[in-house]
Amino acid sequence: METKTATKKSPAKKTTTTKTTAKTPAKKNAAKSLEDLFEDALKDIYWAEKALLKALPTMMKNASSEKLKTAIDKHITETEGHVERLEECFKALGKKAQAKKCDAMQGLLDEGKSILEETEPGAVRDAGIIAAAQKVEHYEIATYGTLAAFAKVLKEEECLKNLLSTLEEEKKCDELLTKVADTNLNSKAM
Ligand SMILES: [Fe+2]
Numbered sequence: 689m690e691t692k693t694a695t696k697k698s699p700a701k702k703t704t705t706t707k708t709t710a711k712t713p714a715k716k717n718a719a720k721s722l723e724d725l726f727e728d729a730l731k732d733i734y735w736a737e738k739a740l741l742k743a744l745p746t747m748m749k750n751a752s753s754e755k756l757k758t759a760i761d762k763h764i765t766e767t768e769g770h771v772e773r774l775e776e777c778f779k780a781l782g783k784k785a786q787a788k789k790c791d792a793m794q795g796l797l798d799e800g801k802s803i804l805e806e807t808e809p810g811a812v813r814d815a816g817i818i819a820a821a822q823k824v825e826h827y828e829i830a831t832y833g834t835l836a837a838f839a840k841v842l843k844e845e846e847c848l849k850n851l852l853s854t855l856e857e858e859k860k861c862d863e864l865l866t867k868v869a870d871t872n873l874n875s876k877a878m
């Protein structure tokens with residue numbers, strides 16, 4: 689009786705495994721090389737940086753802490769530079785700068801918008817803004833880390849230099865946000 693149950697169960701399991709591990713068919717214009725993938729990822733983050741540039745002033749306006757306002761203001765200027773550096777990358781590759789919608793950044797920015805609606809202005813909203821901003825920075829750090837690794841393998845030195853400069857600024861911004869949160873926000877929000 690027990691053996692029968694076991695043999696009955698295993699085919700069902702097998703079907704599930706086959707379904708979940710099946711390869712996704714590639715689109716017609718799918719990337720075929722690391723060069724293609726690198727260019728696609730550049731288009732993605734180019735869109736993301738531009739979208740962020742539009743969202744940051746709202747975050748700054750909603751912040752109450754002067755330290756947080758200053759940190760966001762600084763990063764608006766840096767983000768303008770990130771857009772320019774990406775344009776330099778496209779130029780170095782001999783490609784036209786093109787933006788492709790980044791679903792991940794859209795999601796992060798949507799979440800940031802909801803946080804504003806879901807928090808009272810003041811220390812609590814500030815804590816929410818920092819949380820949302822740090823998620824964005826972490827996403828950018830991951831993205832620029834990958835892009836720099838690609839540029840290194842592809843020996844795209846000009847791109848690599850620009851990507852590493854931006855990566856450094858994203859990391860510094862993240863650290864600054866942690867400092868702002870530690871010094872005067874999280875304790876007040878409680
Ligand atoms: Fe950036």
Ligand SMILES: [Fe+2]
Pocket residue numbers: 763767824825828858861
């Ligand atoms: Fe950033």
